[in-house]
Amino acid sequence: MNSLPGDTDLSSYTKSDAILTSLTLPLERPVAIFATNDVNDDTLFRNGLTQNIVILYDLFESMGYKSYLLQHGSGNSEKKDFIHKYRIISPNEILHNKVQIKVFIEIGMSIDSATRAYLRSSGTKITKLYLGNILNIDIETIQNFNSVFFSHHVVGEIDEIWTSPHYKQHLDYAAVLNRTEIAKSKVVPYVWDSCFLTQYGTKETIEWKPPSDWKIQDIVIMDPNISFQKCYFYSLLLCEAFSKKYPEWKGKVQIINGDRLKLDTNSLNFVLPSLSLYKDNRIVLHNRKNIHTILKDHPSSCFMTHQWNNDFNYMTLELLHCNYPILHNSDGWDKFGYCYSINKWNEAIKIMYNALVNHKDNLNIYKSHAANLIWKHSVHNPEIQNEWKKILA
Numbered sequence: 001m002n003s004l005p006g007d008t009d010l011s012s013y014t015k016s017d018a019i020l021t022s023l024t025l026p027l028e029r030p031v032a033i034f035a036t037n038d039v040n041d042d043t044l045f046r047n048g049l050t051q052n053i054v055i056l057y058d059l060f061e062s063m064g065y066k067s068y069l070l071q072h073g074s075g076n077s078e079k080k081d082f083i084h085k086y087r088i089i090s091p092n093e094i095l096h097n098k099v100q101i102k103v104f105i106e107i108g109m110s111i112d113s114a115t116r117a118y119l120r121s122s123g124t125k126i127t128k129l130y131l132g133n134i135l136n137i138d139i140e141t142i143q144n145f146n147s148v149f150f151s152h153h154v155v156g157e158i159d160e161i162w163t164s165p166h167y168k169q170h171l172d173y174a175a176v177l178n179r180t181e182i183a184k185s186k187v188v189p190y191v192w193d194s195c196f197l198t199q200y201g202t203k204e205t206i207e208w209k210p211p212s213d214w215k216i217q218d219i220v221i222m223d224p225n226i227s228f229q230k231c232y233f234y235s236l237l238l239c240e241a242f243s244k245k246y247p248e249w250k251g252k253v254q255i256i257n258g259d260r261l262k263l264d265t266n267s268l269n270f271v272l273p274s275l276s277l278y279k280d281n282r283i284v285l286h287n288r289k290n291i292h293t294i295l296k297d298h299p300s301s302c303f304m305t306h307q308w309n310n311d312f313n314y315m316t317l318e319l320l321h322c323n324y325p326i327l328h329n330s331d332g333w334d335k336f337g338y339c340y341s342i343n344k345w346n347e348a349i350k351i352m353y354n355a356l357v358n359h360k361d362n363l364n365i366y367k368s369h370a371a372n373l374i375w376k377h378s379v380h381n382p383e384i385q386n387e388w389k390k391i392l393a
Contacts, residue, residue: 113156258285
């Protein structure tokens with residue numbers, strides 16, 4: 001039947017290739033189990049892995065799954081109210097209640113191969129999702145430790161190996177290591193959500209405040225400094241070069257996780273003392289802090305990060321979300337925000353100058369960059385959900 005004259009026609013507007021999950025779902029939803037470490041106030045902000053686990057939980061819920069976090073812990077750790085909404089299950093509960101699981105994802109914890117075999121026999125797909133630069137980690141571990149006291153790789157009875165796009169170069173290595181088929185190994189979409197910054201609405205978003213003068217604006221470097229993959233070194237050298245080209249800049253360099261530099265004799269005795277910023281008492285070393293504390297302590301600062309084969313970083317998305325200027329060197333995100341290259345040093349200094357001097361004027365453009373990048377990786381993006389549905393099919 002044709003529409004009457006004057007009726008609104010939005011057929012072209014509403015047409016989309018994206019398929020949203022229906023709100024009409026069967027009572028018995030497919031079950032997804034995430035094998036993880038204990039999610040609590042401490043682990044949630046220790047590194048991005050625990051956040052990634054919970055965000056994937058939310059993603060699967062939004063696609064119609066019934067998600068659980070598999071944990072061996074006692075559950076007596078300190079947890080804020082918003083963490084309690086997540087379903088927790090133990091290995092014994094799975095076995096005793098004969099839970100029918102569609103997909104079992106090891107991400108923060110590995111189970112033994114015998115348990116995997118049992119779950120596989122009941123039709124469960126067993127996958128391992130690597131969210132780390134495992135080849136580099138494995139090499140560094142052998143070089144720096146005489147022995148390892150945890151099961152970093154538990155081999156056997158795994159159907160598929162998954163990894164994030166920025167770790168796809170290690171996918172074959174991970175598959176061979178776990179004795180799975182390379183052909184079945186998959187790169188899965190990277191996902192992020194701003195929920196942890198606001199703790200699901202219980203806190204206001206902290207936003208960047210323009211400094212009174214860029215010449216006294218601080219630079220914050222907050223890489224973990226536990227590996228060459230994410231380290232202060234290049235960022236600090238760039239600050240040193242910037243201070244020489246623009247001597248009118250008198251801000252300080254605040255290094256979070258800087259206590260680790262005190263443990264490294266090369267950094268403490270050679271690298272830092274060789275810098276004019278250090279001699280002028282403009283380098284401040286801090287202990288580890290969570291993102292909320294850092295943003296509150298440095299409301300008008302410019303941030304800087306450097307990575308190697310770790311292109312995607314939750315910290316970058318957190319700072320973009322809160323409008324803080326951040327210089328990053330992620331090739332995968334080179335169109336977003338202030339991206340620099342250590343191979344183009346003079347250009348990197350210019351980008352740093354732009355971030356310090358012009359960020360207030362660039363703010364609306366910057367917000368547009370942030371919104372686009374965050375939506376690109378959002379758990380609510382139908383394109384992301386459809387990619388995951390194909391992987392799980």
